Amino acid sequence: MALKLDDKKAVVEEVATIAAQAHSAVAAEYRGLTVTELTELRRKARETGVYLRVVKNTLARRALEGTEFECMKDGLVGPLLLAFSMEDPGCAARLIDEFAKEHDKLIPKIVAIGGQLYDASELKRLAALPTYDQAISMLMSVMKAPVEKFVRTLAEPHAKLVRTVAAIKDQKEAA
Structure with missing residues (x-):
């Protein structure tokens, strides 16, 4: 069914709004996927905070104008779905990468x-990026290591003195 002009304007506006807020985008060819598989992909996208949309390429080109994803315009050829990462930069890439492992008909085209x-x-490099929580925990472990080492260094002379006194005590008891 053909979209009316008002419907097309609404789609362009919606995708443009999402693209302006997104961290990253992935375009993937979905030719050959069944309706059930696409429904499963959409369900996983909702769970992971990914905006997933099948849009006509001409409407997608208009929607991406003026956003940081304008560079994708020339690559929008064929039946594509657009996945925008709303939570962290790697979540759309992780979603498409994991789903493409199970379903070989989903072919990533543009990142x-x-x-x-x-x-x-x-796509795999982007999917390997840590999430926000993982990045914070990595940063905290790096920040915590020097402090722990400093505390161990400060405590070592006392521990060495205690070990020396204990060794002298054991030596005198043995004699």
Whole structure:
């Protein structure tokens, strides 16, 4: 069923609003996926905070104008779905990468982050980015290590003195 002009304007406005707020975007070809598989992909997208939308390429080009994902315009060819990461930069890439492992009909085509266009081969690198919570825990462990080492260094002379006194005591008791 063809969209009316008002419907097309609404779709463009919705996708443009999402693209303006998103951290990264992935375009993937979905040709050959069944309705059940697409429904499963949409369910997983909702759970992980990914905006997933199948949009006509001409409408997607108009929606991406003026956003940092404008670099994707030339690569929008064929039946594509757009996945925008709303939570962290890697969540859309993780979703598409994990789903593509199970369903070989889903083929990643374009990856964009920070106004830069990347080949689909970079999808795994983007998917490997830590989440916000993982990044914070990594940072805290790096910040905590020097403090722990400093405390151990300060405590070592006292511990060494106690061990020396205990060794002298044991030596005198043995004699």
